[in-house]
Amino acid sequence: MKVLFTIIVCKILRFIGKLVGKGSSLPGQIALKICPDILKRVQLPKYIIAVTGSNGKTSTVEMIAHILTQNGKNVAWNKEGSNQIEGVTTLILNSATLTGKVKSDILLIESDERFAQYTFKYIVPTHYVITNLYRDQLTRNGHPEWVYNAIKDSIHPETTLILNADDPLVSSFGKDRENVIWFGADKLSSDTEKFVGVYNDGAYCPICKSPMKYSTYHYDHIGHYECTSCGYKRHNTEYTVTAVDLQKGEAQINGKYTIKLALKSLYNIYNLLAAFTVASIAGIDQDKIAKNISNYVLKNGRVVTFELGGRRGMLLTSKHENSISYNQSIRLACADTNGCDVMFIVDAVSRKYFTSDVSWLWDIYFEMLNNDNVRQIVLAGKYCNDLAVRFSYTDIPSDKIKVTEDIGQACEYLDSDRKEYIYVITCFSDKDKFLGKVKVD
Amino acid sequence: MKILHLYHDIMNLYGEYGNVRAVERILQKSNANPEVVTATLGDSVNFDDFDFIYIGSGTEKNQKIVLDDFKKYTNQLNDYIEAGKVALFTGNSFEMLGKSITDADSNKYDGMGIFDFETVEQNKTRVTSDVIFTADFLDEPLVGFVNKCSEIKGVETPIFDVKMGIGNCSGDKKEGVMLNHMYGTHLTGPVLIKNPYFLEYIAKILSGNTDKFEVFTDYLSYERAGYEVTLSELTKRMENNSN
Numbered sequence: 298m299k300v301l302f303t304i305i306v307c308k309i310l311r312f313i314g315k316l317v318g319k320g321s322s323l324p325g326q327i328a329l330k331i332c333p334d335i336l337k338r339v340q341l342p343k344y345i346i347a348v349t350g351s352n353g354k355t356s357t358v359e360m361i362a363h364i365l366t367q368n369g370k371n372v373a374w375n376k377e378g379s380n381q382i383e384g385v386t387t388l389i390l391n392s393a394t395l396t397g398k399v400k401s402d403i404l405l406i407e408s409d410e411r412f413a414q415y416t417f418k419y420i421v422p423t424h425y426v427i428t429n430l431y432r433d434q435l436t437r438n439g440h441p442e443w444v445y446n447a448i449k450d451s452i453h454p455e456t457t458l459i460l461n462a463d464d465p466l467v468s469s470f471g472k473d474r475e476n477v478i479w480f481g482a483d484k485l486s487s488d489t490e491k492f493v494g495v496y497n498d499g500a501y502c503p504i505c506k507s508p509m510k511y512s513t514y515h516y517d518h519i520g521h522y523e524c525t526s527c528g529y530k531r532h533n534t535e536y537t538v539t540a541v542d543l544q545k546g547e548a549q550i551n552g553k554y555t556i557k558l559a560l561k562s563l564y565n566i567y568n569l570l571a572a573f574t575v576a577s578i579a580g581i582d583q584d585k586i587a588k589n590i591s592n593y594v595l596k597n598g599r600v601v602t603f604e605l606g607g608r609r610g611m612l613l614t615s616k617h618e619n620s621i622s623y624n625q626s627i628r629l630a631c632a633d634t635n636g637c638d639v640m641f642i643v644d645a646v647s648r649k650y651f652t653s654d655v656s657w658l659w660d661i662y663f664e665m666l667n668n669d670n671v672r673q674i675v676l677a678g679k680y681c682n683d684l685a686v687r688f689s690y691t692d693i694p695s696d697k698i699k700v701t702e703d704i705g706q707a708c709e710y711l712d713s714d715r716k717e718y719i720y721v722i723t724c725f726s727d728k729d730k731f732l733g734k735v736k737v738d
Numbered sequence: 739m740k741i742l743h744l745y746h747d748i749m750n751l752y753g754e755y756g757n758v759r760a761v762e763r764i765l766q767k768s769n770a771n772p773e774v775v776t777a778t779l780g781d782s783v784n785f786d787d788f789d790f791i792y793i794g795s796g797t798e799k800n801q802k803i804v805l806d807d808f809k810k811y812t813n814q815l816n817d818y819i820e821a822g823k824v825a826l827f828t829g830n831s832f833e834m835l836g837k838s839i840t841d842a843d844s845n846k847y848d849g850m851g852i853f854d855f856e857t858v859e860q861n862k863t864r865v866t867s868d869v870i871f872t873a874d875f876l877d878e879p880l881v882g883f884v885n886k887c888s889e890i891k892g893v894e895t896p897i898f899d900v901k902m903g904i905g906n907c908s909g910d911k912k913e914g915v916m917l918n919h920m921y922g923t924h925l926t927g928p929v930l931i932k933n934p935y936f937l938e939y940i941a942k943i944l945s946g947n948t949d950k951f952e953v954f955t956d957y958l959s960y961e962r963a964g965y966e967v968t969l970s971e972l973t974k975r976m977e978n979n980s981n
Contacts, residue, residue, distance in 0.1 A: 432751075436883060439864040440751055442797040443887075446861060495755070500747050506803045653868050653971040654883040655964075656927025659753025679971075682964035686931060689960065690759055700960075 300339070300397045303332040307390040321379040325386030336386060336419035339393055342373075344403040345420060346575055349410045349448060350428030350467070351441070352622055353568045354380070356595055357428060358407040360572035364589045365403055368581045374405035378597075381409045382416045389420075403579065410444050411437075413451035424478075424578060425452065426459040426571055429519070430466045431621045432498065432660060436652045441466055441498060459574055461567065462532045463519045469503045471532065480574045481531070482538035484521065487563065488513045494624065494662045504529045516563055516628070517621050536574040538566055543632060554587035559594045561632070564625040569593075601728075604736040606712035610719030612732065617646050617724040620660035627661070630720040631668045637718045638711065639671055640731075642704060644678030648726035655683040667693045672717050676700045677707035678727060708734045739765050739772045739944065742788040745796070745804050746776040749831055752885070754794030756928025757826065761790055764941045767954040779807045785814040788823070789944055795829020795926050798859055798887065802847055805834045812850045819852070819920045824943050828929055830886060832915060832922025833857040842887075853915055855892040855906075863887070869903025869925070870972050871913055878935040881968045882925040884913075890924075897921055902976040919943050932968065934961040 310324035328335055348358050355378055362374045373392035375384055385406055393399050408416050410430075427448065430441040438444050445466055452458070452470065461467045462481035471477035492499075492514055499518030502509050507526030514520040523530035540549040546558040548566045550573055558565065569590050576586045594600075599614040613626040630639045646652050666674060674697055676684040685700045701707045708731070711719055721731055743758045758774060765772035777783045785791065796804060815835075818825065833839055836849040842861035849857075864887055871880040879901065889907040896905075896912035905913045906924075914923035923929070930937040934955070941953045 435752060435885060436866055437864065439866075439885060439887065440797050442799055443861075443864060495753070496750050497747065501800070501803075506799065651868070651975060652883070653881070653968045653975075654927065655932070655968075656752040656754075656756075656883065659756040659928050659931070679967060680964070682960045682967060683932075685960040686964055690756070690763075 299332050300335065301395055303328050303335050304390050304393055304395055304397060306331060307387060311387055311391050321375070321377045321387045322381070322383040325383035325388075325390070328386050328390055329383065334419060336389065338397060339389060340398040341389075341420065342399050342401055342404050344424070344579060345406070345422045346403060346424045346426070346579075347406045347408055347413075347417065347422035348426040348428065348571070349408045349413050349451075350426070351410065351431040351433040351444070352616070352619065353428045353564070353571070354407045355597055356565070356599070357426065357568045357571045358405060359595060359597055360568060360590055360593060361575050362405055363593065364572060364576040364581060364586050365405075365579060367589045368585055370403055370579070371401045372403045372405055373399060373401035375407050378407065380407045381412045385416050385420075408451075411447045413448055417451045417453065421453045422456050424459055424575065425456045426575060427461065427467050427470060428567065428571060429461055429464045431517075431619060432657070433616065434618045434647070435657065436618060436654050437650065445469075459571070459578075461571070462534050463515060463521070465499050465509065465518065465522050465531075466503045468532060469529070472504065472529070478536070478574065478578065479532045479534045480536040480570050481534040482515055482566070482570075483540070484513045485515060485538070485541050487541060487543055488515055488520070490514070492518075495620070495660055502527060502529055517624060536570060536577065538570055541566060550587070554583060556587060556590055557592045559592050560600055562625050562629050601732060602738045603732065604738070605708060605719060608711065608715065608717075608719055610721060610735075612721040612723070612728055614725060614728055615722050617643060617726065618657045620657055620662070623661040623722065624665070626720070626722045627663070627665050630722070631665055631670055633670050633718060633720075635718060636670055636672050637720055638673040638675065638715065639666065640675040640677060640707060640711065640719065640721045641684055642678040642707075642721065642723035642727045642731060643680040643684055644704065644730060645726040646680070655680055658683055658687045661687075663688060663693075664691045667691060672697070673715075674698045675707050675711060677704050678702065704730050705734060739770045739790070739948065740788045741772055741774045742783060742785070742791045743774060743776045744791060744793045745778050745808075747778050748800050749794045749796040749804055751795045751797065751829065752927040754828060754927060757794070757828065757930045758792050760928065760930040760937050761792070761940065764937055764953065764955070765944070767957055768941065768945070768951050769954075770944070770948075770951045779803065785811065785818040789948060790940075791818070791825040793827050793831040795831055798830070798841060801830050801834065802839070802841070805839070805847060805849070808834055809850055812852070815850065816852060819917050822918045823947060824940060825920045826930075826940070827922040829924060829926040830888065832924070833888060833890060835915070835922060836890070853917075854894065855890055855915065857888050857890050859888045861887065865904060867903040868972055868975065870901040870969070870976065871898035871903070871925070872901055873898050876935060876939060879969065880925065880929070880933050880936055881965065881972055882929055882932055883927060884924045885926050886924050897923060902972060931961065932965060934958045934965055
């Protein structure tokens with residue numbers, strides 16, 4: 298009776314919530330109050346696929362859901378991105394019959410990395426994808442090893458882990474473990490032999506803390522590594538990006554599937570590969586998967602094209618307090634051989650909590666922008682001075698840089714007869730302040 | 739002028755190399771001819787050769803590895819501090835100077851014993867806060883961020899009064915530790931970039947310790963503007979919280 302009651306309450310609250318445009322956390326939160334172990338009492342589908350990690354969760358989950366749905370599977374997933382236990386509870390109860398049976402073939406859960414241990418206390422995923430562990434919201438998360446420990450407590454022995462072999466810290470979840478499926482990239486034409494960036498989180502072995510040696514770097518500390526002392530090294534992969542051509546916008550998986558890239562970044566390729574891996578495991582034909590993800594444009598609104606006066610541009614939602622996310626966006630702009638202007642906006646560091654900390658600006662490799670493709674740089678928002686200080690420590694000529702706190706003024710400045718494409722790099726917390734001033738496609 | 743950035747590749751969690759770049763730049767602008775040397779695990783340096791020493795923060799695991807290596811410099815560091823030379827330790831690096839560090843699994847590591855304070859870590863909650871600190875020797879307050887998982891008890895010579903945020907341990911209104919011109923604080927990140935007045939103070943001590951070069955600060959306009967914005971944001975926050 299309690300289960301029935303809880304499910305009904307949750308469904309009604311969600312229904313009302315949708316009508317009035319409320320988020321998806323509250324119904325689950327109330328359900329958990331009524332019946333704290335409700336997640337143990339529901340009947341879950343055969344496949345429970347969880348996805349966590351610092352970056353790429355939402356995009357990866359969206360692509361997995363897209364492929365599975367296209368191939369006739371019924372998928373329950375947290376589309377709204379409420380990825381803590383409350384949101385996951387809403388998702389599950391809303392997808393359940395009144396007797397507590399989840400009707401879908403596959404339950405697909407994006408989980409916040411720090412709180413995964415609570416979500417997966419009662420739900421045991423059959424498959425658990427861990428995308429990467431980066432410096433992310435250090436003002437809340439501490440550091441990647443701290444998050445590593447939090448995720449570790451969420452892993453059940455019977456779950457098959459699906460791990461990014463190119464991330465040394467993520468890979469250490471699979472050390473001495475049998476039920477692991479590895480994905481990663483071969484040495485690619487876009488790789489570098491030397492580390493590129495401001496800090497290297499792969500400099501020391503996560504197991505024994507001796508120096509690590511890389512034979513190739515894909516980006517930041519993602520690459521092919523081997524410890525100089527304990528022998529810990531990158532694992533061979535079953536699902537592999539075998540080649541990329543970022544100029545052309547193509548990636549090849551397992552030597553035979555060519556994927557056209559809607560977003561020409563390596564970063565995005567890892568999300569595609571993780572989705573390819575999961576869909577393959579779920580039994581979808583790989584030719585079909587390749588078709589489904591080829592040219593797939595994410596619907597989560599993280600990449601938005603726009604018109605500003607007579608000029609065209611693209612907003613790349615990047616995460617404040619997350620240097621690798623910024624580095625990837627910067628890399629994309631720098632690769633534009635037609636020439637471009639780049640604008641950064643840091644106005645509110647977070648939309649969810651207060652902080653005025655800008656240390657993370659010093660972890661971003663802005664030096665990369667000292668590149669002939671990048672013509673003008675605009676720094677805007679409340680923290681434009683801190684951006685300007687950071688840029689003063691790069692070799693970028695100061696006459697290329699315009700600093701203006703007011704985002705409207707920054708837009709007016711960009712509304713010129715220049716022909717260059719505009720890249721706007723900013724976070725969820727600030728992107729609407731810009732998009733409200735331009736014509737979004 | 740020689741600057742030593744110790745453990746630059748492993749105690750580097752929050753963009754803290756910015757502190758070294760800030761000192762280097764103010765010395766350059768003041769025509770004091772700085773040279774930066776980096777040294778890490780397994781290296782060996784002579785502290786006598788340096789005018790400014792810096793270590794940043796690391797993960798709890800990295801800090802223990804570094805502590806084991808850093809202890810070989812205990813006598814050198816004592817002499818260096820005694821001589822009134824300048825050192826800055828940010829984040830959990832300064833915990834190494836105390837008597838001991840106990841980790842979340844109750845393993846106790848001997849510290850360098852330069853101070854009597856003791857550090858105890860836990861692994862449940864990350865203790866973080868934007869902060870405003872003041873110090874007798876500075877006309878302007880410090881702004882910044884603390885990000886830790888430890889309680890530090892028994893500090894007899896703290897640096898700062900906590901106006902907003904967290905001190906050495908819960909309930910403590912004092913933060914950091916100092917001795918002569920050695921400053922240890924749990925402020926993380928590029929503290930000297932965010933606090934141009936503290937940077938200026940450090941540069942003046944460096945000047946006094948050497949050939950009394952004139953400290954040049956005119957170039958710090960964006961730094962000062964950024965500082966004012968953060969101070970005003972934090973002050974608003976503090977006033978809202980106390981209402």
